[in-house]
Amino acid sequence: MATKTLVVGGAGGIGRACADRFRALGGDVVVLDRAFGHDACDPESVRQALRDVDSLTNVIHAAGSVGAGGIEDLTLDEWRRVLDDNLTSAVVVIQAALPLMRDGGSIVLFSSVNGRHGGNRLSGPAYATAKAGLIGLTRHLAKDQAARGIRVNAVAPGPVATPMLARLSEPELDALRAQIPLGRITHPDEIAATVEWLCSPAAASITGAVIDVNGGMWMG
Numbered sequence: 356m357a358t359k360t361l362v363v364g365g366a367g368g369i370g371r372a373c374a375d376r377f378r379a380l381g382g383d384v385v386v387l388d389r390a391f392g393h394d395a396c397d398p399e400s401v402r403q404a405l406r407d408v409d410s411l412t413n414v415i416h417a418a419g420s421v422g423a424g425g426i427e428d429l430t431l432d433e434w435r436r437v438l439d440d441n442l443t444s445a446v447v448v449i450q451a452a453l454p455l456m457r458d459g460g461s462i463v464l465f466s467s468v469n470g471r472h473g474g475n476r477l478s479g480p481a482y483a484t485a486k487a488g489l490i491g492l493t494r495h496l497a498k499d500q501a502a503r504g505i506r507v508n509a510v511a512p513g514p515v516a517t518p519m520l521a522r523l524s525e526p527e528l529d530a531l532r533a534q535i536p537l538g539r540i541t542h543p544d545e546i547a548a549t550v551e552w553l554c555s556p557a558a559a560s561i562t563g564a565v566i567d568v569n570g571g572m573w574m575g
Contacts, residue, residue: 357381357382357383358377358380358382358383358412358413359382359383359384359385359408359410359411359412359413360374360377360382360383360384360385360411360412360413360414360415360554361384361385361386361387361405361408361411361413361414361415361448361452362374362377362384362385362386362387362415362417363387363388363395363414363415363416363417363418363444363445363448364387364388364395364416364417364418364419365384365386365387365388365415365417366386366388366389366390366391367388367390367517367518368417368515368517368518368519368543369417369465369512369515369517369543369546369547370386370388370415370417370418371543372543372544372546372547373415373417373546373547373550373551374386375547376544376547376548376550376551377413377415377551377554380551382412385404385405385408385411387401387404387405387418387448388418389418395416395418395440395444395447395448396439396440396443396444396447397447398447398450398451401447401448401451402451405451405452405455408455409455410455410456410457410458411452411455411456411460412456412458412460412461412554413460413461413462413463413554414448414449414452414456414460414461414462414463415462415463415550415554416444416445416448416449416462416463416464416465417465418440418441418444418445419440419441419444419465419485420436420437420440420441420519421437421478421479421482421519422434422437422478422479422480422481422482423476423477423478423479424476424479425476425479425480426480429479429480429481433479433481434480434481436481437479437481437482437485438481438484438485438488440485441482441485441486441488441489442485442488442489442492445464445489445492446492449462449496453500453505456503456505458504459503459504459505459506460504460505460506460554461505461506461507461508461553461554461558462496462500462505462506462507462508463507463508463509463510463550463553463554464489464492464493464507464508464509464510465486465489465509465510465511465512466486466487466489466490466493466509466510466511466565467482467483467486467511467512467513468511468512468513468567468569468572468573469482469483469486470483470485470486470487470488470489470490470511471487471490471511471565471567471573471575472572472573473487474486477523477527477531486511489509490509490511490565493507493508493509493563493565494563497562497563498563501562506553506558506559506561506562507562507563508553508558508561508562508563508564508565508566509564509565509566510546510549510550510553510565510566510568511565511566511567511568511569511573512541512546512568512569513535513541513568513569513570513572513573514528514531514532514535514540514541514569514570515540515541515542515543515546516540516541516542516543517543520540528540534572535569535570535571535572536570536571536572537570537571538570539570540570541568541569541570545568546568549566549568553566
């Protein structure tokens with residue numbers, strides 16, 4: 356049976372790697388991304404993006420943005436932006452996608468190592484909070500949607516070679532590498548391979564899990 360996969364944030368970085376991988380598997384891929392005029396935080400924008408989609412097998416939410424600094428520097432505008440881009444958008448997209456998953460399927464959300472250990476000033480308090488919230492959302496949905504045959508899991512990457520990481524200086528990147536037991540930055544294709552596995556029959560008994568793909572930065 357042909358699969359149809361929605362990739363949110365699929366125009367770049369990890370999302371693009373996921374979209375490319377699922378296309379290579381032969382299924383249909385629908386990309387929802389700000390680069391194409393979509394706003395994943397706006398229910399009407401999401402409905403319009405999905406207006407010609409009659410069914411979905413997989414939903415991959417890879418959209419997000421990052422903050423910086425400490426709580427004393429945090430503005431409410433940044434707080435709301437980062438939570439909306441990472442967490443609210445996931446809720447809006449899932450609300451629109453669930454009616455299209457009539458035959459079950461798989462949802463993969465993106466947390467982060469920052470959602471595991473609380474983050475730091477490179478990414479800021481809003482980012483750590485949003486990514487921790489996505490773990491809670493994953494577990495709630497996994498229980499809530501299990502009877503419909505929908506599995507829900509999260510991936511928690513560490514530093515990944517994407518444009519989001521390109522904002523850091525070389526000394527900051529060196530400091531990040533020093534925190535990674537495997538000693539290297541993860542490639543987006545490695546994340547996409549994990550997402551493919553989570554959506555495959557090989558992971559049929561896995562739901563509510565958080566898969567750490569971060570070179571050993573978090574071993575909880």
